[in-house]
Amino acid sequence: MYWIGFTARSNGPLIFWDRQAWGTINAASFIEHILPPLRDWLRQEEEITGIRHSVLQDNARPHTANRTRTQMAQWDMPSINHPPSSPDVNPAENPIGQIRANIRQ
Numbered sequence: 001m002y003w004i005g006f007t008a009r010s011n012g013p014l015i016f017w018d019r020q021a022w023g024t025i026n027a028a029s030f031i032e033h034i035l036p037p038l039r040d041w042l043r044q045e046e047e048i049t050g051i052r053h054s055v056l057q058d059n060a061r062p063h064t065a066n067r068t069r070t071q072m073a074q075w076d077m078p079s080i081n082h083p084p085s086s087p088d089v090n091p092a093e094n095p096i097g098q099i100r101a102n103i104r105q
Helices: 027-033 035-049 064-075 093-104
Strands: 003-007 010-014
Touching: 003 035, 010 035, 027 035, 027 064, 035 064
Parallel strands: none
Antiparallel strands: 003 010
């Protein structure tokens, strides 16, 4: 499993989920391993551009858990609602597909 972030200006962190070290993905592990690098990158982008950024995630349980939403609010990381099972409106689907193809080669 991997996570990707990007804006119109730059690419953010590409994080591969280390299942052996981090276990399964749940709200606690998502908050511990994914949100900090995302938060740091978003803050850097906002400092450089002066533009406030939001996070677009699918509706996976670790993304929508109350604990995750609370942490994102505490870290001032606004999110955009995303319809469930809608990869056609997810801008990360094409880059993720390319990453998968390269990994398989």
